[in-house]
Amino acid sequence: MRIGELAAVSGLSVHTIRYYERIGLMPVASRNGSGHRSYAPQTLAWIEFLGRLKTTGMPISEMLRYAELRERGVDSEAERQALLMMHRKAVRARVAELMECLDVLDAKIAGYGEHPTIKAQQ
């Protein structure tokens, strides 16, 4: 799989894939005869997982930490698991925070269109 195809199936841009490789988020890709990057199909799964980390607000610096542990192989699994557990905790907190904000939004939305006396209390 060449970089253009990987970009198409992953939704990342070619630029972004090369950027991810440059900063260490993706392993240095092997090359075909003409120097073009060549990707194994599993690469897509890695990109998708990175996407989950990104969606959940993990900064690149921390993804990088995870990627480095992954490169180190099987003996880093406990550390990777710990890192993900910390992140899960942060995501759960974020969800709770958003739900609290949703309550505030609900109240504000309900407030519009009410009796002026009640409205004034907003």
Add this chain to the structure above:
Amino acid sequence: MRIGELAAVSGLSVHTIRYYERIGLMPVASRNGSGHRSYAPQTLAWIEFLGRLKTTGMPISEMLRYAELRERGVDSEAERQALLMMHRKAVRARVAELMECLDVLDAKIAGYGEHPTIKAQQ
């Protein structure tokens, strides 16, 4: 209330408060005799609401739209309500997205430390 005190109680920096005024997120503050900004206590409630919008991922451009409607007064309430309803929808979607990612994280975390055969399926 002067800007330093407002910064202390709101958690924003003095720089940020002036920045918010400059871009239109906050009304131009009235001044005391010596040209210093003077704030009414209700200003804090506005900053806190802006904080909710920010926490829930609303970009400044959209907060600006809301702030402008607010400046326009009572006749913009329907529009403000509509804007907040759109935003609430987006926040709900974001919560759903995060919860989906939490499932993926749970599976990944559970996968570490399992039997090698099962682990290989990750």
Add this chain to the structure above:
DNA sequence: CTACAACTTTGAGTGCGCTCTAAGTCAAGA
């Protein structure tokens, strides 16, 4: 009166995560 903190302005700088440009190489179809 002096020192010092808190304020004022304009405008530049920062960190993040891309995103694009320029200049060049390579492979395949008309």
Add this chain to the structure above:
DNA sequence: TCTTGACTTAGAGCGCACTCAAAGTTGTAG
């Protein structure tokens, strides 16, 4: 052979949301 398009590199540029710097003014405590 020519053209087209996908690829390569190094490095510059961008949008967002601040954040800070410089130079100056004002208010108050000792």
